[in-house]
Amino acid sequence: MRPFDYQRAEDTAAARTASRAGATILAGGTNLLDLMKLEVMAPERVVDISRLGLNRITEKDGGLHIGATVTNSDLAADMRIRRDYPVLSRALLAGASGQLRNKATTGGNLLQRTRCPYFYDTGTACNKRTPGEGCAAIGGELRNHAILGTSEHCVALHPSDMAVAMRALDAMVEVEGEDGTRREVALDDFYRLPGDRPDIETTLAPGDLITGVTLPAPLEGRQQYRKVRDRASYAFALVSIAAIVRMEDGRIADATLAFGGIGTRPWRDPEMETLLKGERPSAALFAKAADVLMRHAAVHPGLEFKLTLVTRLLSATLEEMTE
Amino acid sequence: MKTTLTVNGRPHTLDLDPRVTLLDALRDHLHLTGSKKGCDHGQCGACTVLVDGRRINACLSLAVAHDGDDITTVEGLSEDGKSPLQTAFVRNDGMQCGYCTPGQLCSATAVLREVEAGWPSHVSETLEGPATLTRDELAERMSGNICRCSCYPGINAAILEIAEESTDYAEAAE
Ligand SMILES: Cc1cc2nc3c(=O)[nH]c(=O)nc-3n(C[C@H](O)[C@H](O)[C@H](O)COP(=O)(O)OP(=O)(O)OC[C@H]3O[C@@H](n4cnc5c(N)ncnc54)[C@H](O)[C@@H]3O)c2cc1C
Ligand code: FES
Ligand code: FES
Numbered sequence: 001m002r003p004f005d006y007q008r009a010e011d012t013a014a015a016r017t018a019s020r021a022g023a024t025i026l027a028g029g030t031n032l033l034d035l036m037k038l039e040v041m042a043p044e045r046v047v048d049i050s051r052l053g054l055n056r057i058t059e060k061d062g063g064l065h066i067g068a069t070v071t072n073s074d075l076a077a078d079m080r081i082r083r084d085y086p087v088l089s090r091a092l093l094a095g096a097s098g099q100l101r102n103k104a105t106t107g108g109n110l111l112q113r114t115r116c117p118y119f120y121d122t123g124t125a126c127n128k129r130t131p132g133e134g135c136a137a138i139g140g141e142l143r144n145h146a147i148l149g150t151s152e153h154c155v156a157l158h159p160s161d162m163a164v165a166m167r168a169l170d171a172m173v174e175v176e177g178e179d180g181t182r183r184e185v186a187l188d189d190f191y192r193l194p195g196d197r198p199d200i201e202t203t204l205a206p207g208d209l210i211t212g213v214t215l216p217a218p219l220e221g222r223q224q225y226r227k228v229r230d231r232a233s234y235a236f237a238l239v240s241i242a243a244i245v246r247m248e249d250g251r252i253a254d255a256t257l258a259f260g261g262i263g264t265r266p267w268r269d270p271e272m273e274t275l276l277k278g279e280r281p282s283a284a285l286f287a288k289a290a291d292v293l294m295r296h297a298a299v300h301p302g303l304e305f306k307l308t309l310v311t312r313l314l315s316a317t318l319e320e321m322t323e
Numbered sequence: 324m325k326t327t328l329t330v331n332g333r334p335h336t337l338d339l340d341p342r343v344t345l346l347d348a349l350r351d352h353l354h355l356t357g358s359k360k361g362c363d364h365g366q367c368g369a370c371t372v373l374v375d376g377r378r379i380n381a382c383l384s385l386a387v388a389h390d391g392d393d394i395t396t397v398e399g400l401s402e403d404g405k406s407p408l409q410t411a412f413v414r415n416d417g418m419q420c421g422y423c424t425p426g427q428l429c430s431a432t433a434v435l436r437e438v439e440a441g442w443p444s445h446v447s448e449t450l451e452g453p454a455t456l457t458r459d460e461l462a463e464r465m466s467g468n469i470c471r472c473s474c475y476p477g478i479n480a481a482i483l484e485i486a487e488e489s490t491d492y493a494e495a496a497e
Contacts, residue, residue: 006324006341006387030383033344034364046341048388073377077442082450093445097467098437099430100365102377103384233445233466 002042009047012054012176012209018047020178020207025049027069028103030096031112038120040129041113050105054211057081062217065174068107068210072096072162075106084218087242090225091165097234107210110163110173110190111202114156115144115236127153128198142302144236149264150298154198158191158265159236165225167266168242168258172214178207184214191265221246221254222321228261228313237261239309245321252276252322259293262310269293281322286315326390330355331399341387346370348386349396357397357425361469368468371426372396378433380467397425400432407488408432411481419472427468431482434464435489456486 007023009015019025024043026032027050035041054067057078064080075081076092096104118124118136125134137145137155145155172184190202204210227240240260246253255276259267272292279285290311299307327336328345330353337352346363349355349372361369363382370381373395400406408431411417418424438460441452446463454460461479470478 001342004341006385008388008390026385026388029385029388030365030380033383033385037363048385050388073442077440082443086450089443089450090445093443093447097365097368098434098464099368099371099378099380099467100383103379233463 001036002039002044004036004043005045007045007047009049009052012049012052012211013180015047015049015052016176016178016180016207016209018045019209021045022206023047025107025209027105027108028071029108030100030104031108035113035120039122040120049107049209054107060214063215066106066213066215068174068212069105072101072104072106072109073098075162076101085165085169085215085223087168087223087225087244088162088165088215090223091161091227091240091242094225094227094237094240095161106162106213109160110166110210110213112160113201115159116156117141117144119156128156128194128201131197131199138300142300144238144261145300145303146262146264147294147297147299147303147306148262148267149193151194151196151198153196154194154264155298155300156194156198156264157261158263159260160266161225161227161237161240161260163187163266164240164258164260165242166213166215167268168244168256169219170216172216173210174212174214175204176209176211178205182211187266188268194264219244219246219254219256224317224321226313226317228309239306239313241313241317243317243321245318247322251278251280253278255318257314259310262297262306276318281318283315283319286318287311289318290314324387326387328353328386328389328392328394330394331396337386339386341385343386344382345372345374345384345386345389345394346381349381349394352386355396355398358429359422359425361422361426366469367423367426368430369423369426371429371468373429373433376433376436378430395429397428400428408481408485411484412478415477415481415484417474417477417481418470419474423468423470423472427465427470427478430465430468431478431485434461434482435486437464438486439489456483458483461486 023045026046026048054069056067076089124136146157227237229235237260242258244256359369361367365380365383372381438454443450444463
């Protein structure tokens with residue numbers, strides 16, 4: 001690991017000032033330290049925000065406000081989340097391990113970097129690590145890579161489970177800007193598509209600090225998170241789905257579906273959701289929905305299995321939830 | 324950087340480079356070599372310790388970030404290495420080479436508390452609780468601890484034995 005200065009922030013203003021001056025924010029450290037050990041990230045200054053008191057979950061406008069340093073364990077175990085936002089509890093519990101969830105925070109989870117092996121291997125080319133260097137993944141071994149939202153410069157996935165559930169729940173990221181004003185950003189405006197600058201992953205500016213995430217009032221309907229992976233536990237998703245479905249008189253009144261494991265950011269497709277709305281559930285309908293979802297897929301060799309997997313997962317989930 | 328860690332009940336003040344992980348502070352600075360370094364990247368659980376009663380991977384944590392925290396390592400689980408959980412591991416052949424054992428013991432200690440607190444897991448049928456420690460539940464909750472010798476049958480038997488004993492006590496007390 002390269003040497004760095006460590007500072008513990010006493011308040012959010014100190015964290016913002018340090019971040020504006022180039023310091024990298026340290027929350028749980030489970031992603032940042034991993035990458036610093038490999039020198040994929042090599043900050044000269046680190047500012048620790050773990051003791052800023054951003055670790056509370058409070059009620060807000062009929063929904064909930066989750067502080068940025070609430071741990072993944074505490075969030076998953078919170079009674080309000082378990083009762084009103086079960087898809088979020090389920091997504092968190094499907095991620096990482098008990099040990100990691102005790103350290104991993106809400107803000108850190110949103111900003112965790114990709115698990116593309118070429119991003120991790122400083123001996124290979126990666127536009128996300130070193131802009132303009134090229135991408136060894138394209139034409140290389142592909143498995144945990146994206147088929148939606150990719151560009152000719154990058155096929156890296158966003159690996160988070162939590163963010164997929166939050167995307168389905170229309171969560172808003174609360175950001176404290178350089179001057180101390182707070183703003184709320186929807187997840188689709190928060191995550192950038194890679195384009196020709198895969199190294200710039202979000203619309204955050206230097207000095208911005210995530211202070212929390214807001215969940216709107218709970219939605220009616222059933223909620224589910226399903227995750228397919230290479231082993232039964234302690235592995236990232238090959239494909240995952242966060243689904244909220246409300247039925248009315250045997251028809252799908254609303255289907256909100258977000259996907260992990262296929263997109264360069266947590267994926268949602270309004271066109272597919274519209275297609276399902278008002279329809280009677282059937283195998284043909286679900287197959288059509290999968291076709292719509294995959295209409296812009298860019299499937300590099302090695303990732304063909306994801307088309308089948310996502311189609312089957314979508315059908316199985318909808319079948320079960322529309323019974 | 325001056326950092327005070329209370330380890331197994333005893334405070335220690337160390338002068339540390341910010342790069343030192345909690346794991347290296349414990350092993351190299353305090354010579355508590357029970358906690359093991361398997362992968363150094365959060366992928367194996369050999370370094371599991373308890374911080375303020377919760378299990379974490381000491382390898383993915385900076386020691387300076389734990390200034391003032393209360394840390395329990397395998398050395399602190401009992402005075403003589405013969406806590407009920409430790410003896411259950413021995414009785415059930417819960418180890419072969421023993422490298423993963425300190426992490427397994429710390430993790431299992433926390434799992435029993437998490438179940439008691441009603442925390443659900445990925446395999447729980449309902450999120451409403453209460454949590455019960457079936458074999459599937461245990462496998463899921465302990466999945467952050469890899470055993471390269473694959474002693475899972477023994478490890479699981481040992482933990483289930485202790486879980487059942489404590490439920491028996493709880494029922495007897497009611
Ligand atoms: C072995 C292993 C398996 C895993 N499996 C899964 C899995 O199955 N599913 C899954 O979803 N995740 C998984 N993870 C990833 C884990 O969820 C993340 O590492 C964790 O959520 C990151 O949170 P943190 O608080 O530790 O972040 P940190 O490492 O502290 O920070 C991550 C990034 O976010 C930035 N940051 C943090 N907080 C803020 C803030 N408030 N404002 C601005 N910037 C901030 C940091 O600067 C850094 O760049 C796994 C990790 C490991 C090591
Ligand atoms: S050494 Fe920490 S998880 Fe492997
Ligand atoms: S006993 Fe050898 S690794 Fe577990």
